[in-house]
Amino acid sequence: MDFKAKSKTLLLSVLGVYILLVSTHKGEFWPFSIYPMFSQAGKTWTRALVREEVDPKDRQIWNESSLDDLPGQLFAMDRIGINQNDLANFISKNEEWTDRRIQGLRSYFKKPLQSHNLMIYRVQGSLRGRSQDSVEVSYIPYLLLTTDSTVINPNL
Numbered sequence: 001m002d003f004k005a006k007s008k009t010l011l012l013s014v015l016g017v018y019i020l021l022v023s024t025h026k027g028e029f030w031p032f033s034i035y036p037m038f039s040q041a042g043k044t045w046t047r048a049l050v051r052e053e054v055d056p057k058d059r060q061i062w063n064e065s066s067l068d069d070l071p072g073q074l075f076a077m078d079r080i081g082i083n084q085n086d087l088a089n090f091i092s093k094n095e096e097w098t099d100r101r102i103q104g105l106r107s108y109f110k111k112p113l114q115s116h117n118l119m120i121y122r123v124q125g126s127l128r129g130r131s132q133d134s135v136e137v138s139y140i141p142y143l144l145l146t147t148d149s150t151v152i153n154p155n156l
Contacts, residue, residue, distance in 0.1 A: 118145045123140075
């Protein structure tokens with residue numbers, strides 16, 4: 001058997017095994033998974049959390065705290081059509097907050113800002129402990145949106 005025939009046989013064999021594995025696993029087979037639990041397992045993750053009815057005069061709002069100690073009330077983003085993952089990406093990927101980016105963010109919350117102050121938190125989670133068997137979550141106050149202004153956390 002020559003080299004070309006061996007190569008063809010090997011390629012078809014690998015392709016056949018792959019097709020068999022993918023077809024028996026609902027189209028998913030590691031390492032080609034689209035699910036983050038497989039493709040990004042163990043990495044630090046970032047999400048966004050929005051709280052309403054936050055008092056902008058309270059200096060304590062800029063302190064990192066636990067979920068139970070966050071000021072205000074939880075703001076449900078889906079009630080105004082905001083995808084939580086889109087907001088989290090927007091928050092985590094912006095290092096420099098230009099006027100254009102701030103206005104883009106404010107446009108997400110145009111209607112609620114007419115009557116509420118909103119605090120946006122960057123929520124970061126990671127595995128901790130010696131055997132990485134526990135999850136540590138931090139709630140970092142990031143932006144305070146009021147009716148007429150936007151304040152970036154002065155501690156950042």
